[in-house]
Amino acid sequence: MKSNHTVPSPENRSIPPLESDSLEILYQRAMVGSLVPGLIHEILNPLGYTRANLGALKRYTAMITAFLGELEASGSARLEEPETLHSLMETHNIDFILEDLPDLGSQSEEGTGRIHGLLVALGSMITSPDEAMTTVDLQGVVESALCLARNRLKRRMRVRKNIPHLPAIPGQPGQLGLVVLSLLLNSTDAVEARSADSKGRITLSAEPGAENVLLRITDNGCGIAPGDLNSIFDPCFSTWKSRQGLGLGLTFARRILDRHGGEITVESTRDVGTTITLRLPLEQARKDSP
DSSP states (O other), X not given: OOOEEEEEOOTTSOOOOOTTTHHHHHHHHHHHHTTHHHHHHHHHHHHHHXXXXXXXXXXXXXXXXXXXXXXXXXXXXXXXXHHHHHHHHHHTTHHHHHHHHHHHHHHHHHHHHHHHHHHHXXXXXXXXXXXXXXXXOHHHHHHXXXXXXXXXXXXXXXXXEEOOXXXXXXXXXXXXXXXXXXXXXXXXXXXXXXXXSSOEEEEEEEEEOSSEEEEEEXXXXXXXOGGXXXXXXXXXXXXXXXXXXXXXXXXXXXXXXXXXXXXXXXXXXXTTEEEEEEEEESSOOOOOOO
């Protein structure tokens, strides 16, 4: 039986006390830590070919140095003979070196750029609930989350982005990045749980408004059972009965949205998929954590 349900994060259902921010920090660290094996792979791949390129550059430097030394030793008279210069260039593979150098440079630049992007994204997620409020580029937040989730998303996932130019919003960029990352990982789990044969689709879209910005994450995963929808924001509630999930992702997502004066809503149909919408105000005063 399929049914469509929308569950807002009700203001009259308070989150039970979580003692302090320490549990939230612990959960966030555990979530990011779970990505470390994939991140290591994502870093080692470009690092490997960049190191290989540096080794080639070292050899090329030695060959060019030897070539220039022989040019100097040949004397100006012999260098006026075209065959002498051609022979020396052929001996030291100068034509090949000159052809290969631009590729070495562009590949190494791309590789180090990927590593830099991963590390910057990872650094942006090492944050805490008392992170300072600042101006947030929501597109940048989404890109950082996608960068860190890339290895997980490669598993039969097709990710679509429909995010227009968005106005900057006041907020905590690291905390909002953790929300988006957590929701992306949830969507990935839901898609993988539905069927090993189905092609996963995750769509990120955004809609600027006069007072708010809406960010939606939609997947074609297994959806949420109607009986579970009223409990999904409860601490330690998890729909993954056979998994080791802590059941804190949506709890802390709502807590972070509350701090921003925003809202998170969940719309889900069993065996069809789920859409999670984040509403973030363009102007707000920071709220105290519940």
